[in-house]
Amino acid sequence: MIFVNGCKQEHKSKTQAIIDKESREVPDFSKGVMDEKILWYLGRLSDVCVSPDGKTILYAVTYYDYRENKGNTELYTMPVEGGEPVRVTVSENSEMQPVWRPDGKKVAYLLAGDNGTQIWESDPDGKNAKAVSSLDGGIDGFGYSPDMKRICYFKKVRLEPTIEELYHDLPKTNAMIYDDLMYRHWNYWADGTYSHLFVADYPSFENAVDLQEGKKFHCPNPPFGGMEEVSWHPDGNRLVFCCKTLSGKDFAESTNTDIFLYDLKSGTAANLTEFNKGYDMDPVISPDGRKMAWWSMKTDGFESEKHRLMVYDFETGSHEDFSAEFDQDATNFSWSEDSRKVYFTSCKEATYQIYSLDLESRVIEQITDGDCDYNTVAVACNGRLVATRTTHANPSEIFSIDLKDGSVSKISSINDEVLGKITHGETVKRWVKTTDGKQMLVWVILPPNFDSTKKYPALLYCQGGPQLSVSQFFSYRWNFQMMAAHGYIVVAPNRRGVPGFGSEWNDQISGDYAGQNMKDYLSAIDDVAREPYVDKERLGCVGASYGGFSVYWLAGHHEKRFKTFIAHCGMFNLESWYATTEELFFANHDIEGPYWKQPQPKTYSFSPHKFVGNWDTPILVIHGGKDFRIPYTEGMQAFNAAQIQGIPSRFLYFPEECHFVSSPQNSMLWQREFFRWLDHWLKPDTEKQAAR
Numbered sequence: 001m002i003f004v005n006g007c008k009q010e011h012k013s014k015t016q017a018i019i020d021k022e023s024r025e026v027p028d029f030s031k032g033v034m035d036e037k038i039l040w041y042l043g044r045l046s047d048v049c050v051s052p053d054g055k056t057i058l059y060a061v062t063y064y065d066y067r068e069n070k071g072n073t074e075l076y077t078m079p080v081e082g083g084e085p086v087r088v089t090v091s092e093n094s095e096m097q098p099v100w101r102p103d104g105k106k107v108a109y110l111l112a113g114d115n116g117t118q119i120w121e122s123d124p125d126g127k128n129a130k131a132v133s134s135l136d137g138g139i140d141g142f143g144y145s146p147d148m149k150r151i152c153y154f155k156k157v158r159l160e161p162t163i164e165e166l167y168h169d170l171p172k173t174n175a176m177i178y179d180d181l182m183y184r185h186w187n188y189w190a191d192g193t194y195s196h197l198f199v200a201d202y203p204s205f206e207n208a209v210d211l212q213e214g215k216k217f218h219c220p221n222p223p224f225g226g227m228e229e230v231s232w233h234p235d236g237n238r239l240v241f242c243c244k245t246l247s248g249k250d251f252a253e254s255t256n257t258d259i260f261l262y263d264l265k266s267g268t269a270a271n272l273t274e275f276n277k278g279y280d281m282d283p284v285i286s287p288d289g290r291k292m293a294w295w296s297m298k299t300d301g302f303e304s305e306k307h308r309l310m311v312y313d314f315e316t317g318s319h320e321d322f323s324a325e326f327d328q329d330a331t332n333f334s335w336s337e338d339s340r341k342v343y344f345t346s347c348k349e350a351t352y353q354i355y356s357l358d359l360e361s362r363v364i365e366q367i368t369d370g371d372c373d374y375n376t377v378a379v380a381c382n383g384r385l386v387a388t389r390t391t392h393a394n395p396s397e398i399f400s401i402d403l404k405d406g407s408v409s410k411i412s413s414i415n416d417e418v419l420g421k422i423t424h425g426e427t428v429k430r431w432v433k434t435t436d437g438k439q440m441l442v443w444v445i446l447p448p449n450f451d452s453t454k455k456y457p458a459l460l461y462c463q464g465g466p467q468l469s470v471s472q473f474f475s476y477r478w479n480f481q482m483m484a485a486h487g488y489i490v491v492a493p494n495r496r497g498v499p500g501f502g503s504e505w506n507d508q509i510s511g512d513y514a515g516q517n518m519k520d521y522l523s524a525i526d527d528v529a530r531e532p533y534v535d536k537e538r539l540g541c542v543g544a545s546y547g548g549f550s551v552y553w554l555a556g557h558h559e560k561r562f563k564t565f566i567a568h569c570g571m572f573n574l575e576s577w578y579a580t581t582e583e584l585f586f587a588n589h590d591i592e593g594p595y596w597k598q599p600q601p602k603t604y605s606f607s608p609h610k611f612v613g614n615w616d617t618p619i620l621v622i623h624g625g626k627d628f629r630i631p632y633t634e635g636m637q638a639f640n641a642a643q644i645q646g647i648p649s650r651f652l653y654f655p656e657e658c659h660f661v662s663s664p665q666n667s668m669l670w671q672r673e674f675f676r677w678l679d680h681w682l683k684p685d686t687e688k689q690a691a692r
Contacts, residue, residue, distance in 0.1 A: 018092050019065045019072035029421040033448050033485035036671040038422065039476060040064050040664050043414040045396040046073075047097060048388055052104040054337075054381030055080055056124065057398060058088075060098055061414055066664040075109060077124055080380040080400060082411035088126040095120070097227065102144050108132075110139070119153070133205055140195065141220070141227045144202065147236035150264070151202040159216050160192030180248035185582050186223035187626040187658035194218050197230065197241055199264060211262055211269065212243070219243045221257055221281075228282045233314075234289040237264050240272070242281055252584040256300050259283050259292075272312055275319070278302065280310075282331070286339040290314055291359070293333045293342050296321075301585040302510070304467030306503050307331050309344065309357060322357055326364050327502045330355070334378050334385075343367075343377050343385060347469045347500035350441050354387060354401065368401065368408065371429060373472040390474040392445060393424040393481055423448040425484030427472075432493070432527045435519045441501075442524045443470060445480045445490040455535040457682040458489040460525040460562070462543025462550035466497045466509050466517070466590070477660060477667065478544065486675050487683070488540075491528045495520035510590050513546075514553050514606030521550065525561065537563070538682045542674075544568035545630065545659065549608065552638055555619060556611030564681035566674060568622040569630050569659050572638040574607040580631045612641045618648040620677040622670065624657035650677060 027037040047060040057078050064071035073094035078085040088107060089095045096117075098109040106121045113131070116138020122129035133139065135155060142153040163173055176189060183190045197219040200208035212219060219241050220229040229242035244257040259280045260269045273280035278297035285292045292312040297305040309323040309330035323330050328346040335342055342357045348366070352373040356365050367385075368374055375396065377387045385401040389410075398412035428444040447456060461478070463470045470492045483490045494501065496517040497509025509517050529536050541562045543551045548570015555565050571577045575595040578587050588594075592601035619642050623635030635651065642649035652673050654666050661670045 018090065019063060019068060019070065020074060020090070021063050024063065024065045025067060032421070032423050034422055034424075034479070034481045035485065036482070036668045037066065038418065039479060039482060039671075040066050040668065042395055042418060044071075044476070045388060045398070045412070045414055048376060048378065048386065048398055049099055050080065050378045050380050050386055051100050051124075052102060054379070054384075057380075057386060058098050058100060058107055058124075059398065059412075060095070062094070064664050066668060069663055069665045071664070075107065075126075077107075078398075078412065080384060080386055080411075082400065082409065085412070086125060088122065088124070089129070090126075097141060099143070102146050102148050108142070108144075110142070112138070119151075132203055135205065143227050143230055143232060145232050145236040145239075146234050148202060149236055150199055151205070152197060152199045152230060152232070152239060154195050154220060155198055156193040157196050157210065158193045159214070162192065181252040181584070182248070182582050184628045186628055188223075188628075195220060195222070199239070199262075209264075209267070211241070215245075216247050217243050217245050231283045231285045231292070233285050234287065238262065239264075240283045240285065240292060242283070249584075252582065253588060254300055255279050255297065255303055255585050257281060259294060272319075278305065282333065284333045284335060286335045287337060288339040291335075291339065293335070293344075295329075295331050295333075299589075301589045303583075303586055303589070304465065304499075304506065306499075306506070309333075309342070311342070311359065322359070322362065323364070329499055330357075332376055336379060343379065345374055345377055347471060350443070350469055350471050350494045350498075350500050352469075352471055354385065367403070367406070371427065371472055374399075391472045392427045392443070392474065394419065395474045422485075424481055426450065427480070430528070432524050434496075434516075434523050436516065440520055440524065441494045442528070443480075443490075443492040443494075444528055445484045445492065447484045447487050447489065450533075452533050455533055456487060456489045457538035457540065457678075458491055458525070458528060458534050459483060459678070460521060460539065460541045461490055461492040462521060462541065462547035462554075463492070463495070463498065464543065464545030464547045466513075466546035467499060467506055469498045469500045470494045471500070477670075482671065486679070488678070489528070489534060491525050493520060493524035495524070511592050511601070511603055513549065513591065513603050514557075518550065518553060518557070521554065522558075522561070540564045540566070540678055540682050542566040542568075542678075543570070545570065548630075551619075552608035553606065553611070555617060556608060556614040558617070562617055564678065565617060565619040566622070566677060567619065567635070567638065569624060569627050570634065570638070571608075571630055572634040572641075573609040574604050576637070577630060577634055580633070582628050609637065609641070612638075612645075615642060615645060615647055618677075618681050620650045620652065620673070622652040622661075622673075623654070624659060624661065625653065625655040626658040629659050 027041050044062040049058050060073050062071045062073040075088040075095050075098050076085040093112050095109040108121045110117050111120045118131045119133040121132050140154040195218045197211045198208050232239045240261050256277050257279050258271050258273045261272050262269045277300040280296045283292050283294040294310050295307040296310045299305050307329035308321050312319045330344045332345045345352050346355050354367045354374045354377050373390045374387045380386045383403045387399050388396045389399045390396050400409045400411050425448045426446045430442045430444050431439045432442050434440050480490050499506045539562050548567040551565045551567040552572050591603035595604050621635045621639040623632040639651040661667050
């Protein structure tokens with residue numbers, strides 16, 4: 001049972017300036033390269049969706065003002081063939097999770113106000129905007145039934161008493177009492193409330209039904225789940241949703257998340273994926289209502305296993321893995337209008353491409369290619385797909401793909417004007433031979449205006465995850481263009497333990513944290529350092545999360561290669577980390593169990609804290625106070641160990657940040673301290689002065 005304090009929070013409305021593209025301070029572009037102000041000046045695209053007739057795109061763009069330390073999200077529309085965007089909303093609060101109403105006559109979104117976050121609707125041009133819900137406490141997500149007779153929404157419900165309710169005479173207490181796991185997750189403490197899925201009549205919102213009434217389960221699944229976990233059947237009488245029907249210690253140790261089919265007429269829910277004990281997520285029902293596609297992992301507790309493309313047949317009740325012979329992940333599903341094909345994205349050799357599955361022929365075909373990441377895909381009219389795409393140099397924009405001839409057209413230009421004022425560094429694809437004779441893809445990002453006759457300092461970038469591809473992502477935190485703009489060559493290897501190179505390559509890292517993948521790191525930096533334009537005496541090593549663990553481990557084993565290290569939110573002591581992290585399924589799989597297990601899993605012998613006596617190199621340690629995945633005490637231990645040994649070191653601590661640093665000014669401080677530290681240790685005094 002969970003007891004929490006009874007403090008009440010009130011939403012306060014106040015007049016404030018509208019943050020948008022026009023109202024912000026224009027950065028200084030005189031140096032012609034990326035810096036932290038330009039990075040936060042870029043518009044951030046999200047929530048791209050196509051109208052029911054397939055002709056118009058609705059999307060969101062967030063603009064930040066670092067002076068106000070906040071951002072604002074507004075909505076736009078544009079034709080699928082491209083053209084001038086139309087701004088739909090103008091307000092002081094962010095319009096979130098935009099969707100088209102099924103009849104195409106309205107767009108809908110969430111907007112926060114005095115009565116919490118509610119559903120608003122407007123004409124596609126933004127006129128006649130009004131709130132259509134007024135639910136106590138607000139909601140967190142919603143979706144219309146195809147016939148528009150009903151609407152589903154997520155809402156928090158309290159199923160545990162507050163301390164105020166238990167002890168009426170102690171109204172000012174702020175204690176928390178827990179009797180079970182998982183009492184905190186990602187960046188928040190359990191407060192006795194659960195996210196539940198409701199269905200109500202539309203537009204009245206009457207006859208609301210809690211599909212999980214009285215159950216201490218979440219829908220969507222924390223910490224990042226949303227409406228991608230719900231799909232309406234075309235008949236409007238059924239919907240599917242994802243739920244992990246576990247609690248406490250079982251919830252912390254398992255990934256077993258199932259897909260349930262809820263029948264509104266009978267009021268019953270059937271588990272469609274009971275046969276599988278791993279993840280079953282993100283169901284999408286076909287337009288004809290006969291099939292459902294979703295991604296699935298077969299192993300309970302392994303959160304980074306191959307994402308299988310599964311299809312369920314509603315008529316026969318059968319299911320099938322259509323990707324059994326396809327040794328890649330499959331996610332972000334979208335059905336063709338005739339329900340014969342499923343479009344999806346998949347990582348291949350450190351890029352994300354769009355693929356199609358023909359259900360009749362069972363053929364999986366790659367539709368796009370190139371050194372870029374396609375991150376979402378949707379079906380539009382006239383044989384077109386609409387997708388979002390990034391590269392190391394370009395943040396997300398909208399692209400149109402013609403399925404007839406395969407041509408790809410960029411149709412949005414959210415950041416063209418800004419990016420046109422700066423020079424980007426070139427990304428070079430390099431294949432490096434590993435110590436066990438395999439080929440590893442390494443991205444090498446060169447400084448803008450690169451001169452091969454000069455020598456540059458270089459940074460080995462250590463990826464987090466650990467099972468996350470070093471793809472063509474555009475990061476607003478670990479931004480390769482920013483590093484290159486400061487005069488550093490970035491070496492970013494797809495070492496053992498990342499997707500896109502087959503399951504064997506991805507899965508090898510589990511239980512071998514300081515094994516082959518660490519050799520891969522050193523193979524990458526040693527190979528690039530042989531180039532005449534790399535200064536071997538000025539090499540740094542940086543990384544976050546598992547990348548932070550990598551930095552700590554390499555600090556004790558690098559054999560004088562590096563002149564400085566930066567570790568962000570890294571695991572330092574695997575025993576203390578195991579006993580304080582929240583998602584135990586990750587630890588139980590990747591480091592093979594608790595440290596008291598007999599015999600003790602070998603991964604504990606890799607713990608960086610056991611090699612701290614070998615440390616001899618300056619290190620910057622960064623951590624967030626609300627990081628519950630890797631608690632900040634891991635960073636404190638690393639910093640203290642360096643200080644006690646007299647090793648030059650610095651601790652950058654953000655009390656209100658989690659595993660990521662996401663607020664504008666904290667992020668800008670992060671960037672400035674990151675480069676202040678690197679410049680001090682890797683650049684000669686003359687170069688430091690020239691860079692100022």
